[in-house]
Amino acid sequence: MPVKRVMIGLLGTKLDMGLDPGRWDGWRPSVSLFQHEDLLFDRCELLSDGKFAKLHEQVAEDVRLVSPETEVRRHVVDFGRDPWDLASVYAGLHDWARAYPFDPEREEYWVHITTGTHIMQISLFLLVEAGYLPGKLIQTSPRLSERKSSPVGRYAVIDLDLSKYDALSTRFARDAVETTDFLKSGIATRNASFNRLIDRIEQVALRSHAPILLCGPTGAGKSHLARRIFDLRKQRGGLRGGFVEMNCATLRGDTAASALFGHVRGSFTGAQKDRPGLLREADGGLLFLDEIGELGEDEQAMLLRALEDKTFLPVGSDKPVSSDFQLIAGTNRDLRESVASGRFREDLLARIHLWTFELPALRQRREDIAPNLDFELDRHARANGKQVSFNKEARQAFLKFAEAPDTAWSGNFRDLNAAITRMATLAPRGRIRVEEVEEEIERLRESWRRPGSTTDVVGEIPLDGLLEEDIDPFDRVQLAHVVSVCRRSRTMSEAGRELFSVSRQKRTVTNDADRLKKYLAKFGLDFERCRK
Template sequence: MRNVVIGFLGTQLDMGKNRAWRPSVELTRHAKLPVDRFELLHDQRYATLAGRIQQAIAVVSPETEVRLVRMDMANPWDFEEVYGKLFDFAKDYGFDEDRERYHVHLTTGTHVAQICWFLLTESRHIPAKLLQSGPPRGDDTPYGTIDVIDLDLSRYNALQQRFDAISRESVSLLKGGIESQTPAYNALMDRLEMVVTQSDAPLLLLGENGTGKSHLAQRIYELKLQRRRVKGRLVQINCATLRGANALAALFGQRRSVTGIAGTERAGLLREADGGVLLLEEIDALEPDAQAFLLQAIETGRYYPVGSDSEVTSRFQLIATANAELGTLVASNRLRPDLFAVLNQWCFRTLPLRARRADVEAHIAHFRANAERILGRSVGFNADAMARFVRFAHDPATPWRGNFRDLSASVHRLCTLAERGRVTAAMVEEEIETLGQQWQSTAADADLALLAEVLSEPQSLDEFDRAQLAAVIRACRDSSSISAAGRRLFAASRQDKNSQNDADRLRKYLARFELDWASVQTAMSNNMAK
């Protein structure tokens, strides 16, 4: 096999001004790497120097064929130009790996050229190993040193393991240090880690109340801070607290000229988040005008404070949270379609506790440790108490309506009431009864409140009818049309019917209560207007 070296002419080093060592010449004198052909790339401005190097190599290594390859560079520090020229060279070269071994000489050329060589060899556009030469280090290396770098990373297990360890640490941070046995959740965190560490585009976190969206957003900020993707603050606000003219002033700032009163000027949350992360919770509660201004700020990094004729600049990473599906929010006019398009680039759905029952034990341990830290004392569960609590938590009939908030509060209550620092089975039974009463009361109140929007006397309905009608109304309000609501509600039974007129079935059901599609939607619109 013939050895072929490809490298740039060293316009400084190959002149040999500072020392006698000239890397392109001395490289051909190494016995352990006989060079059969040297492709010496040079700019026409240095054609004379290239010719001298060709002659010098002919003297010290007559068996080496030197080919002078002209490659003019308007700016050898311009990445796009250098990469393009080298890419074209590689494309047209005609490598013959059956007869020749190829090496790229990294020592000469600009740092930009070295980066381009690395990219092209790593991607196999140039099927070569990298060659690094250095000046002599004593009598043992009269012609200098030479190192061959093979980019086959499978040989560098320690390096790969280190990358994997860093990735695992990042995912663990996003999980809050709690190990999960739920494959869907682990896959979600792996994907989120990739996005967080490589992209600064807006992020949307969807999920039910209590699934940890805000805590996850804070951990995303911590990871970005570690990776130096942000250097500013985390600025957090719940959009449900922003109403009227104060919403624009709180978000975008306000000049004193609006009121003429000293002390009324405000910097605004967007300004405070410059260089950092802006966390907008319940973004669907943000009023339409504020959504429009926010969209401009996201896309351009510029906006006008209230009462100002001058633009302000703020570059921030946006993380938004919402409880409902984006499509539902757009269909109900709670979210602008253009803002929806921006937020939907990276959308992650947090899982409710009922979908992560395999992780219950890990979260109990986590919440117990938090309670111990707050209470300042150790608390343990008796074996039968822990077994009972875990069975209850795993039971599919346990709704966990508040998700991890409910579990956290439950563990904290048990730890607080634990006499002599021990949680007993009797205490667990009492806690289970407490949770059941809470959930029953919450469900009943929510259903009655919803039915009161469309019926004058919802209490007159049987409990069975109240629960069923409330579920139907929620499905209607979450759907864009009566047909879509029907398909959702009758998804199982419709498969057995010859005529799948879901809309008609839904109309007949609503008519039993003297309701129709328009009255259900109108009630929702009127309630939102209030």
Template sequence: MRNVVIGFLGTQLDMGKRRPWRPSVQLCQHPGFPVDRLELIHDGRHYHLACQIAAAIGQVSPETEVRLVRLDMADPWDFQEVYGKLYDFAANYGFDEDRERYHVHLTTGTHVAQICWFLLTESRHIPARLLQSGPPRDGDPPQGKLDVIDLDLSRYNALQRRFEAAAREHSALLLGGVETTNPVMLALAQRLDLVATSSDAPILLLGEHGTGKSALATRIHELKLVRRRIKGRLVQVNCATLRGGQALPALFGQRRAATGQPGSERAGFLREADGGVLLLEQIETLGADEQAALLQVIETGRYCPVGSDAEVTTRFHLIATAANDPGPLVRSGQVRADLLARLSQWVFRLPPLRERRSDIRALVLDLVDKSERQLGRKTGFNADALARYLRFAEDPATSWPGNLRDLQASAHRMTVLAERGRITVPMVEAEIAHLCAQWQAADADGDMALLQAVLPGVALDEFDRAQLAAVIRTCRDCPTLSAAGRQLFAVSRAGKASQNDADRLRKYLARFGLDWAAVTGHPDD
């Protein structure tokens, strides 16, 4: 198979003024790499030099055919022009890979041309390998060095393993060092690694309370530091605490002119986050004025502190969190639609603990280990105690309403109470009883609050309160009316002549004057 080399005429190196080594000439003298044809690209202004180089090649390598290819460029350092000209050259060349093996000579040409060669070969617009030649050094033959660079990374196993190891390290960092078998969490970590290290756009983390949104935001900040995307610190703000007239000064800062009182100046959270990450928790609780001002900062990178007419510039990576899908809040006017649009470029939903039960074992052991380090002593589960705890924790009937927050508190309690350094079955039984009592008490209060929000002022029997509250929670957890019906009537469906679960649920809600839209904020499916 014939070797064909494509390369630029070296307007400086090929003249041979600095050293006798001329890359385009000596390229054709390597005994282990015969050049059957050289496509020598030149500008019209250097035609005579191209002819001289072709003649020199004819003397040292008569078997090499030299084709002079004229390619005029107004500015060989203009990336757009060089890439466009080389792209057109490649499109019109007519490569014959069955008979010829193609190579691109990188040594000559501007740095811009070398980058364009790489892009065109890596994308296979030019089906070639890269050649890098170099002048002779002590002990080298007079033709110098010649290296063939193959862009097939699958051949570089060590390099590939380095890439894979780095990806695993980043995923482990985002997951807090806890191994997961949950496909949702694995996919989330892999995608978030790419986004956090490549994009400066805001990130919106959604998930129930206690699913670990704040902890994940902290690890995103750590990953950005590792990848040198930022240099500043993480500034964490709970928007629910920004109330009244102090909300704007807290976020955007305040000048003395706003109050006229000495000592009233403050930098503001945006200034503190400059160069780092600003974490806004519960973004849906931010006031309307603050939302409008925040939107301007996201879009322009500029804002005016309270009491100042001079704009301040800032650059930070924004991470926002919300407990639920903010879509219904936009429809109710609580969240600005344009702000949500800016926050929604990268949205990640953290699954609740009940949807990642396969991870509970690893999570609880990691939490016990952290509590051990905090307490400065070694503690562990007896085998039967761990088995009993996992039967309870992984049971589908265990709802974990507080998610990781409940699991963390549970692990810490057991570690503290393990006076002799072992967690036993009686301790686990006592912990299970504590959790059940805690959740039952919370459900009783939660049912009243939930029903008052949906049916304000309506008195219900205790039986109806518990049943209707459970139905409403299921509706809000399910994407459609049909899905909620299937979950609620899964057992009794087999004994019914009609299996229209959606219709049964619709009729049940109608007994209380409710429908799917009133309960969930979404239209009926």
């Protein structure tokens, strides 16, 4: 069965005017659309306000005259009192579209956007773009400036499937690269899983106002990424307010609720004037609460209400205040464990868990150390007004150490930033030599040693008490490293990503946790036993 063509259009109360015989001498968009020999329609759905019934009937009859094979159906749409009011016009067209029995498998739809007020045309465009009107846009126009010179005119089809336009697709691809590059601060990261993570964060940041939860170890870059997300949103016009940041680990006692939600004068000793609080300061903007797992129980309950209702009570007040902000939360804890132990509210976790992203530790992204090294040098130069660089041998020596599998980087990017700052400060005449690198390596190793230990954090650990029987020295060295990674990782997936960071890039399907589980099982171990 052939697919039927259906035209959906608005009655043009100005351009379609004319009840006398002279109306055929001029260009009328709704009628001329059906005078094109290469553009045949089986049905026309003609929409108008009820007060133009006479003109509506005349135009419908004229369409039947020029295109007898076209069935014309008249529809009355309630546009409200003002045809220039977007809310009422869009609502009227939206209601009509929701009630219309579309059948895309048997019919092909075209939406005429030449007639009606500009608000009506915009509303039709939005409805097509959102999929409520599942069709293509078509626009008509007279051939010459004098409309009476050609009653037929011309038409142009606007297909909103932008993937069909090569030039636009190229532009979109370039824009996407620039956006993710912005979130990465221009660092040419090489880790495939991290790049995919940033791609997803970019999509969510520009399309959703829901809370975002950034997980990962201390120093993984949660605060820096939250700031970049804000800058991106601000740049794209999505936010009118500012960026407000607080580390929840610094909030203690009675001052915690006051800092977040504000207080009124006299609500407690020392409250000599009103305080707006961070949530009100973030109105229209972005609030970043780092280490959200450290919030007290009362503050968690108040934050949940603020997220759900956009209102909260300042300390000592019985009048709720409102604030419309987007929340980005950061944590180095496994909040599911905190819920299980009663330290974190399950309903709050459910509210902020919609978009959760796990930022990997630096040791899980060793291939990204080199580009981050250059970024830190550039940042140091901007901050101090002095360019510093490595000589060739020094750079090779530092990267050999930094990228080695047994280098801890327990402080993650904070350790890397501190190391670059120290070497750049001590470098004679702006050149970091092997001497500065060797001194810094020793300093880092010393900072990673545990009190009372003679080995590095990642050095071999005793396996006594873990194994039921002795194993070969070869297996003992390997297993000791695996156990040490498990002990400093929060989850088995995190440990697996670090242990198999090289080989996982070559596999299409990765299940690092299962791979680690099977390895430990060979020795009668599991992840929890290793951590204890």
